[in-house]
Structures are given as structure tokens and as C-alpha cells.
Amino acid sequence: MSGIYAGIAAYYSAKIARFGATPSGVDWTCQATQEMRFVQLLKLCDFTLPFSLNDFGCGYGALIAYLDRRHDDCAVDYLGIDVSEAMVRRARRLWRGRSNAAFTLGHASPRMVDYAVASGIFNVAQDQPRRDWERFIAASLDDLHRTTRRGFAVNFMKRPAGATTRHGLYTTDIASWARYCATRFNATAEVHDGYGLMEFTLIVRRA
Incomplete structure (x- = not known):
């Protein structure tokens, strides 16, 4: 899947070069919608500890x-x-000197953690065939599960009813990836929907 990773890297490197460290620089429309996604993804986490x-x-x-x-x-x-x-260079520069934050270049986790989140990484398929893009999604979900002790959260764009999806974007129905994760990982898969965006958040907790 090296070609997929290279295509993703080139796409987002161009975005950060054009727009800088802003929501547009990571292909979001504005800070409000970017943070609405954070709210949904972080429902995964227990902030009492x-x-x-x-x-x-x-x-x-x-x-x-x-x-x-x-x-x-x-x-x-x-x-x-x-x-x-x-992206990694910009993040390291922005958060330099921060003792509880680090950044690494790659597509897989180098450590075990309690939780993992991924916001928007499955949306921009560009010219990749759907079958290949779904192989990338499955491999990413496997890595998220393998390297988390308590669970992970991701989001997807919803497939529009009766409308044509914009070329280059990956959309899906609400149930398929939830069913995949529940079955493959013997996990609890929660779908969060209806927060005003054409997407849904999938939270996968270890049983």
C-alpha cells in the first residue's frame, strides 16, 4: 500500500504548505466543525483518570x-x-518543548496506548480504486485495535441518499464498518450520528 500512503502524504503536504497550521491546512472547512469532530471522537475516553x-x-x-x-x-x-x-515538522515546531506530546512520521503506531483516534483519514481517496482504499481502511483499523488497550474512534463520510458523491471522496453506509469491527475484533462498536455533518463517528471498545 506504499502508493496509497505516498498519495495521502502528498495531498496533505500540499494543504499545509498552502494554508499553514489552520483547519484548511488539514482539509477541514473551519475550526468549529473540526472541533465538533473532536467532541465525537473523544466520547471514547474516560477523562476521570x-x-x-x-x-x-x-x-x-x-x-x-x-x-x-x-x-x-x-x-x-x-x-x-x-x-x-x-505535517510532522510543523507539529513539532508548534508544540516544541511540550513534555507530554510527541510526533512521529509513519502510518502505524510505534507503541501500545489506552486509546487512539483518527479524524478524517479515510475521506480523501483521490483516484484510488474503492477496493484498494478499503484495504487501506481495514489495515488501519487492524493497527488501531492491535495497539490500544481500551479502544479507538474514527469517523467516515456518510453515503448520500440519492445523490452523487464528489469524485475522490470515500463515503460509506453507517452499518458496514461497525459490523466489521464488532465481528473482527470481538468488540463493542458504537455509531454516533446526527451531529449536523454528513458523517458519523465509530467508537470501538474492547469487550
């Missing part, structure tokens, strides 16, 4: 700023993971 967290497709580390504002009373050991070297 310290925990470790992997952030896949971390971009410039926007999730750290959100955690600081909304959950500053909980100690989070954060690792951002991204396939774009330009």
Missing part, C-alpha cells in the same frame, strides 16, 4: 489545543502520527 492517546493523521496537532481548553484537568500522554513529513 490519566491516559495515553495516539492521534492518527494528527496534522499539526490541533487536538492538543482542544484538549488543553476542554480537558486541562486530565493528564494525557499524547503521540501524533502522520504520513506527511511536512
